[in-house]
Amino acid sequence: MSLPDGTPAFHAFLYADPAAHSLSPRMHRAAFAHAGLNGTYDALRVAPADLPGAVEALRRPGVLGANLSLPHKEAALPLLDSLSSAARAVGAVNTIVHRDGQLHGDNTDSPGLRDALYDAGYIWEEGAEVIVLGAGGAARAAVHALNCGQQNVTVVNRTLERAQAIAADWHAPDAHFQVTALPAHAAPWESAALVVNASSAGLNDPDQTPLDATFLTRLPARTLVYDMVYKPAETRLMREARAAGLNAENGLGMLAHQARLAFRAWTGADVPVSVFLNALTDLTDPGPAPAGSA
Structure with a gap:
């Protein structure tokens, strides 16, 4: 679909600082083409001080909305008209949807992780032990996905107080499945079914790791290690x-699953995740990308 003069009818954006690393334009442009929609998707560098004006600009006709990446996922919350239950629970927004002048905030990182874990072969056994590394926005999204999936989650972070803040903030939908914070040496490595790295370790230094390798040797052979990087x-x-x-x-x-869910929220088109993944083949390395970023 396009306007009578041939210009694109739909526009979507990524707001981030920096934004040059983003792979989102490649994915969403492929999705527009697959869905037969004449739309544009641009990654824009938006400084924190400019975020209110950039969000307000999403109310323009023809604008579907925007993805948010670092450092805007939490700062955007008070700028929106409504929030999804996931965005409220996580305390962060990665997708803004424009509908009739109103801006709705959602978090597709959480269900995106859930769907990616299914694809990776993770078996969601009720009450399984999961260890999440990190205590930022990506970790909060992981805790939401996992604990809502009836997993017991232990948050491990170098600064224990930050991990404890996540556990204290989390209001579990079912009290049978807990979120706790522990130092690394006390985490339940011997019984963990899944370890999720939601920290920034390794982004700028490929030899950096969030975890001493000795902890990995304590994990059962069936354990999946999922690195958001x-x-x-x-x-x-x-x-x-x-x-x-x-x-x-x-x-x-x-990355692909959260993009697919955002695109569906904007357009109503249910584009297969393979379209998003195929758009990422044969990439020229744009440099390090933040964990959980778009």
């Missing part, structure tokens, strides 16, 4: 996990 494609954490005989996956699947 997708650049580089194989992180040190993944290499060391595989050396310990474990399965390991990067965050590319989560």
Whole structure:
């Protein structure tokens, strides 16, 4: 669909600072083409001070909305007219949807992680033990996805107080499944079915890891190690996990799934996740990408 003069009828954006690393334009442009929609998607660098004006601009006719990445996911909350239950629970927005002049905030990182874990072969056994590394917005999205999926979650972070803040803020939908915060040495490694890296470790230094390899040797052979980082494609954490005989996956699947859900919210078109993933093949490395970023 296009306007009578041939210009695109739909526009969507990524707001981030920085934004040059983003792979989202490639994915969403492929989705527009697959859905037969004449739309544009642009990654814009938006400084924190400029976020209110940039969000207000999303109310213009023809604008579908925007994705948000660092550092805007929490700052945008008071600028929106409504929030999804996931956005409220996580305390962060990564997708803004424009409908009739109103801006609705959603968080597709949480269900995006859930769907990526399904694809990676993770078996969602009720009451399974999961360890989440990190205590930022990506970790909060992970806790939401996992605990709502009836998993017991232990948050591990170098600064224990930040992990404790997540556990204290979380209001579990079912009291049978807990969110706790522990130092690394006290986490339930011997019984963990899944370890999710939601920290920034390894982003700027491929030899950096969020976890001492000795902890990996304590994990059961069936444990999946899921690293939200997708650049580089194989992180040190993944290499060391595989050396310990474990399965390991990067965050590319989560990136594609959260994009698919955002695109569906904007357009109503249910584009297969394969379209988003195929758009990421043969990439020229744009540099490190933040964990959980778009």
